[in-house]
Amino acid sequence: MEIDSYNERKAFDETKAGVKGLVDAHITEVPPIFRLPQGTLSNKKPSVSTSAIPIIDFADVDVSREGIVEKVKDAAEKWGFFQVINHGIPLSVLEEIQGGVRRFHEQDLQVKKSYFTRDLSKTFLYNSNFDLFNSSSLCVNWRDTFVCCMAPDPPNPEVIPLACRDAMIEYSKHVMSLGGLLFELLSEALGLHSEMLKSMDCMKGLNMVGHYYPPCPQPDLTFGTSKHSDSSFITILLQDQIGGLQVLHQDSWVDVSPIPGALVINIGDFLQLVTNDKFISVEHRVLANIAGPRISVAGFFSTNMLPNSTVYGPIKELLSEENPPKYKDFTLEEYTKGYFDKGLDGTSHLSKFKM
Ligand code: OGA
Ligand code: NI
Numbered sequence: 001m002e003i004d005s006y007n008e009r010k011a012f013d014e015t016k017a018g019v020k021g022l023v024d025a026h027i028t029e030v031p032p033i034f035r036l037p038q039g040t041l042s043n044k045k046p047s048v049s050t051s052a053i054p055i056i057d058f059a060d061v062d063v064s065r066e067g068i069v070e071k072v073k074d075a076a077e078k079w080g081f082f083q084v085i086n087h088g089i090p091l092s093v094l095e096e097i098q099g100g101v102r103r104f105h106e107q108d109l110q111v112k113k114s115y116f117t118r119d120l121s122k123t124f125l126y127n128s129n130f131d132l133f134n135s136s137s138l139c140v141n142w143r144d145t146f147v148c149c150m151a152p153d154p155p156n157p158e159v160i161p162l163a164c165r166d167a168m169i170e171y172s173k174h175v176m177s178l179g180g181l182l183f184e185l186l187s188e189a190l191g192l193h194s195e196m197l198k199s200m201d202c203m204k205g206l207n208m209v210g211h212y213y214p215p216c217p218q219p220d221l222t223f224g225t226s227k228h229s230d231s232s233f234i235t236i237l238l239q240d241q242i243g244g245l246q247v248l249h250q251d252s253w254v255d256v257s258p259i260p261g262a263l264v265i266n267i268g269d270f271l272q273l274v275t276n277d278k279f280i281s282v283e284h285r286v287l288a289n290i291a292g293p294r295i296s297v298a299g300f301f302s303t304n305m306l307p308n309s310t311v312y313g314p315i316k317e318l319l320s321e322e323n324p325p326k327y328k329d330f331t332l333e334e335y336t337k338g339y340f341d342k343g344l345d346g347t348s349h350l351s352k353f354k355m
């Protein structure tokens with residue numbers, strides 16, 4: 001990284017006020033560290049596409065399970081993404097967590113600063129751009145974030161800031177139970193026993209992430225989140241009405257249109273790996289927007305922050321002579337360390353684990 005860029009990033013980091021701090025200071029131009037290299041901005045608009053991310057209605061999951069499993073299978077194989085409606089999490093719970101994330105980021109700066117850290121061993125941490133100092137990250141994203149590890153060990157409530165404490169605890173309970181249903185449906189979609197993915201500890205860990213994307217004065221010069229795939233088994237994402245999330249599908253960027261009350265589900269790298277590429281972990285990104293703030297809440301099913309010696313590889317039951325293993329065995333810890341060190345540089349980490 002150029003010394004100027006490093007010094008600017010360091011100065012930004014030391015404010016502990018994040019991107020929101022810049023916006024509160026009424027900047028009218030995007031500072032250089034946030035600007036994409038020239039020539040990488042051209043394809044921001046989604047290519048006009050007649051297809052859209054599948055929307056799956058879970059209302060009748062008890063009576064028409066087979067049909068729903070079929071839809072989940074199709075989406076997981078072809079898109080790596082789908083939206084779920086009638087998932088059972090009450091609208092009031094969704095509104096509460098969005099409010100909680102917003103309250104955290106908009107609270108008194110001195111209180112918020114006390115949570116600022118880059119120490120990944122902390123149960124609750126707030127910062128802007130986890131990969132700020134990684135040499136490979138092309139530019140800094142227009143986004144602030146907090147992360148709270150909700151499982152396997154539920155945090156002592158006192159560790160969670162008051163602004164979002166009750167909302168985080170309540171929403172996480174619902175995300176856990178929806179996660180349970182999703183891992184059953186995904187197991188069935190693989191032709192395996194319903195409990196298979198759960199028995200592999202796919203939902204042992206839950207990291208809850210509260211993103212805050214402040215309004216951006218020059219949204220064409222930067223990204224809210226650079227292109228990446230998730231290091232998780234699955235991710236359950238709640239987005240508000242602002243929009244900007246896009247998914248790479250058949251070489252085009254497709255908008256994930258906000259649907260009130262819906263949740264966005266995506267397959268992460270670990271599930272692609274254990275399914276030997278049957279389900280796909282697809283790249284996605286978030287555009288910056290002149291409107292805002294945009295709030296999103298991502299629940300990552302993974303124990304990746306914690307010491308864990310469990311070894312994962314392609315599920316044996318899915319392998320055959322025609323379908324030999326495509327990946328080496330790995331531990332979540334080993335995988336995630338590399339993922340964090342690399343940062344959101346637009347390259348695939350999964351490919352490093354290919355045989
Ligand atoms: C993520 C992510 C999308 C969003 O946190 O990995 O892709 O809409 N978030 O914030
Ligand atoms: Ni993501």
